């Protein structure tokens with residue numbers, strides 16, 4: 001079956017227009033992009049947008065894309081993240097041309113800093129971080145020049161070499177670009193290029209105790225790799241002049257250009273790695289891949305598919321202004337993707353036992369059922385039926401309001417794929433809770449036999465009690481809602497206490513063999529994924545990906 005989810009050709013956007021122009025004018029011969037994560041956390045859905053943009057742009061014009069780790073801040077980085085990021089990019093469906101690390105270029109980046117010093121474009125500064133902040137000025141006032149700005153080239157070369165050699169403590173000195181302390185663009189007020197950090201690096205070990213800053217290392221890394229279009233998010237717009245300054249003053253052969261697009265933000269979704277890490281570190285969630293996390297690994301474990309995620313990223317497009325995307329957009333695409341693919345079966349999440357008093361004891365039968373009413377090719381299966389069943393607790397009410405068409409004493413309903421049953425009696429425990437229903441069935445009403453004498457208004461689902469398979473069902477709500485966060489409370493006090501609900505119920509017996517990652521539509525409950533971590537030989541665990549229906553239409557949003 002053809003997957004129509006992604007078949008529409010990707011629409012135009014301003015970055016693509018630039019690429020088209022650049023190819024036409026001969027400014028570039030081949031499009032080369034990169035995805036440059038910092039390995040300080042797991043990737044989230046915002047990163048997915050950047051990944052799709054970079055890889056699909058190069059793909060469309062037969063170019064190349066590198067995966068480059070921006071590993072210039074060893075304090076926060078870890079190989080666990082390096083590995084998870086590669087796994088997530090591959091899972092999303094992309095293969096990089098080259099795997100690179102900014103740390104591969106440390107020697108060259110250092111040599112270019114020496115060049116800047118020799119050209120009188122960089123100097124070693126001894127101001128403390130505090131003093132540097134004071135000297136920097138504000139948006140309305142120019143900065144003040146550092147007293148160390150006029151150091152001689154020789155002194156700067158000597159001090160910088162000794163910084164590298166480890167003669168100074170963390171924070172004692174930095175290397176700064178000599179640009180313009182009065183620039184209206186604060187980024188250009190002699191930005192720091194190198195800082196001292198006596199820290200073990202996950203790749204270079206203890207070879208270095210000075211590390212280049214992002215704004216300096218990034219353009220050089222791009223140039224070294226021959227990146228043509230360096231795509232980043234809007235907050236780097238002000239940094240673009242520094243990007244260009246670095247490329248020019250460091251006399252790089254290649255001249256990559258930076259383009260900025262709006263960050264993806266999704267309603268009721270935390271999108272900062274710092275906060276996500278806090279949720280993991282404080283054990284609010286079960287790791288980075290907790291199904292409630294907006295990480296790629298969390299969404300995967302919840303049950304999202306790469307197809308749905310890519311279709312979502314395409315649909316929301318690439319823009320120049322920040323906005324908040326409705327989370328229902330994402331949900332729309334997983335429903336669309338699974339609609340014709342997922343086996344539709346019955347699961348009872350909050351079980352109530354039903355005994356069919358006129359069904360012979362010890363007898364059972366197999367009833368045919370369609371696997372997907374909208375996709376005949378998925379065929380049929382047989383489900384067992386016998387004297388004892390489970391239905392949902394809320395499919396019975398002792399004193400129903402009008403318009404309640406499900407079970408109540410004396411009422412008749414249709415059991416999906418089976419017979420009509422009539423409720424005769426509700427059995428209660430000592431506290432008055434209904435614990436079992438006694439019903440009768442009408443053998444003439446077997447599903448598919450064309451019986452039409454009586455009309456019933458309600459259809460409910462069920463599973464056979466003697467053969468059903470026990471399962472856990474996990475239902476989710478947002479970890480943090482936009483309303484909760486806006487109150488200005490500390491982040492961890494905004495956690496939704498109802499973000500996870502675990503129910504113990506039953507699924508049809510043919511699901512015994514279901515494996516981690518298998519996806520199903522449960523009649524009336526929505527789409528579920530078999531949790532790959534918590535499913536054991538003894539018990540299945542299902543994550544609800546999304547409920548069945550929504551009136552939300554992304555094309556009209």
Ligand code: ATP
Nearest residue numbers: 036037038046047049050232233263264271272273
């Ligand atoms: P965070 O602020 O969540 O920690 P980051 O920007 O620091 O994210 P990086 O690892 O530096 O994370 O990001 C790698 C790439 O992904 C960058 O090019 C960045 O611009 C992009 N990116 C990060 N978050 C988003 C987002 N929400 N939407 C689109 N692109 C994003």
Ligand code: MG
Nearest residue numbers: 037038070214
């Ligand atoms: Mg970053």
